[in-house]
């Protein structure tokens with residue numbers, strides 16, 4: 065639970081105040097930048113004694129010299145009754161002009177420090193700083209979990225625009241915001257009186273009147289040993305008080321100097337609390353370090369971006385949140401369904417299963433996996449579990465496995481596990497598999513062996529439903545209608561038709577990139593950006609079940625392209641293949657995590673058959689940097705189903721594609737299947753793998769299995785395998 069809930073609710077409730085502090089902090093960060101810009105630099109080796117000498121020659125009646133955090137030197141003096149403050153050039157003591165304290169409106173400071181509410185507001189601002197700290201800590205933990213650990217922290221971010229903005233901004237500025245909240249709390253501890261910076265009393269020291277005249281500042285030994293760059297403040301002794309002393313304050317401490325002998329009468333080192341405060345001040349305000357101030361300003365302004373994107377993410381998640389209907393009370397239910405889900409889609413499958421079982425006359429209770437238990441009324445249990453990260457459980461079910469392990473009273477009630485995952489991840493459905501193993505080890509029987517659903521496939525779920533119906537001895541139809549994201553109308557602008565060797569019509573369809581406003585995109589509307597290899601979900605007319613096609617283009621290409629083959633009685637493929645120029649479809653984008661090519665210069669081996677070449681063609685089309693790409697393409701007949709043929713030949717000439725190996729299984733001397741080409745090219749493949757090559761495979765499941773088998777044989781001499789490459793995130797499949 066905890067961190068996600070803490071993050072969400074703190075962000076939603078106090079996020080607006082954090083925005084106020086962030087933006088006012090960003091405005092305040094301008095001040096040190098402007099001052100540092102204007103201040104002449106203090107020479108590194110200039111002693112305070114020389115500075116005093118220069119200033120006293122140019123400014124009459126000087127009483128105090130200050131070095132501002134920006135580095136500027138200001139001399140305070142009296143002309144008659146009039147106090148004066150002048151900027152002074154430390155190089156020669158020249159007066160540069162009158163000094164006026166920061167021109168920034170006072171209320172911005174008040175807003176930042178106390179929310180314009182006086183002392184009570186200081187406590188409020190401190191509370192917001194604490195909130196920011198907690199938000200940062202929880203954000204780090206969530207970020208690590210989302211990305212799958214430290215090693216993957218810099219990895220590609222997938223998801224909606226709001227999610228990407230939230231995560232990418234987080235990666236850049238979280239550490240700075242975390243530091244800002246810690247330093248704010250450190251300073252608040254002092255301003256709120258919780259910590260005393262210095263509890264010591266000042267020493268009672270007086271100049272010893274000897275009848276000698278005052279020693280000139282330039283000759284004071286104590287001031288000769290202090291560098292002007294360390295000075296904070298120097299007060300001259302009052303002319304009217306013969307026992308008065310010089311008082312000097314530096315970052316290291318403060319001292320009192322005899323006006324006649326020039327000796328240091330007393331020195332008080334800065335306390336640890338003062339040093340910590342000083343450091344916190346610099347880190348929080350950027351004073352003395354203008355570059356840091358700029359970074360702080362940008363980080364402060366980014367809070368607005370966090371807040372807005374966080375609200376959009378929360379709103380999107382709310383829309384997808386589980387609303388199970390028809391739940392029977394736990395104690396009366398004969399079927400229990402337990403769900404582990406992060407994104408919410410598995411709850412939808414649970415609802416479909418629940419509805420079907422209700423129709424068959426069962427009393428069903430569905431709840432989250434962490435509530436796993438059985439009651440005397442229970443006859444069947446189903447666990448529907450998604451997997452995340454590197455084979456981990458969804459956040460809410462993190463402790464479910466332990467909980468089940470601790471339950472010693474395994475009963476005779478069958479518990480059947482249905483996993484939801486994605487084959488692109490090395491740990492495919494690993495959490496569901498771990499659950500299943502644990503349940504069996506505990507002695508729970510199962511009605512059906514574990515089944516793993518790939519990419520939320522409705523067809524696979526329906527097949528599992530049919531097996532379940534058989535096992536229960538009752539008709540059961542699982543027709544899952546997923547909750548579909550909002551769709552966008554896409555217009556067909558071009559098509560290339562093929563008549564495949566099998567006789568099935570096939571076409572490459574190109575749709576125009578829809579016009580959409582930035583405001584619309586910021587509100588989470590319109591078509592999400594996509595890369596080749598991502599999926600487009602298409603709703604055929606009259607159906608709420610989307611069909612997914614691999615994209616052969618990225619949004620940067622300016623169009624959306626897919627390769628569609630006529631499926632037997634396929635509602636969606638028929639609809640698509642009947643489209644004419646200018647016709648529209650309803651579509652949305654679904655990211656295909658893991659299949660996209662990582663940005664690198666490593667060689668790429670692309671293996672595809674039939675329409676499976678589509679995403680691979682998309683990769684080659686965008687290979688502007690001409691990284692080595694080797695395509696193995698299997699088809700039946702070059703005259704019929706060499707999809708993207710002319711483009712592939714052109715990309716070969718342009719260097720976007722390094723080598724091409726084609727196999728055609730239905731013509732004499734066609735080279736057989738694509739697996740045969742891999743065996744023939746074994747030597748080169750081994751060399752490429754040794755160079756760190758990445759492999760992408762796209763095509764039918766049977767073809768992907770054949771490829772994996774062939775590659776295992778090819779890689780054996782290297783003591784490597786497809787499993788090893790998967791574990792190293794160098795091998796991914798897109799299968800249909």
Ligand SMILES: Cc1cc2nc3c(=O)[nH]c(=O)nc-3n(C[C@H](O)[C@H](O)[C@H](O)COP(=O)(O)O)c2cc1C
Pocket residue numbers: 210404405406407408409410411450451452453454455456458484485486487489490491492493494519520657
């Ligand atoms: C960030 C992320 C990480 C994932 N990690 C895995 C994984 O390690 N293994 C796996 O089989 N599926 C993984 N998946 C796929 C999900 O388990 C799959 O899409 C599942 O159907 C999501 O169900 P849910 O929407 O109920 O959370 C991951 C998906 C995402 C977005």
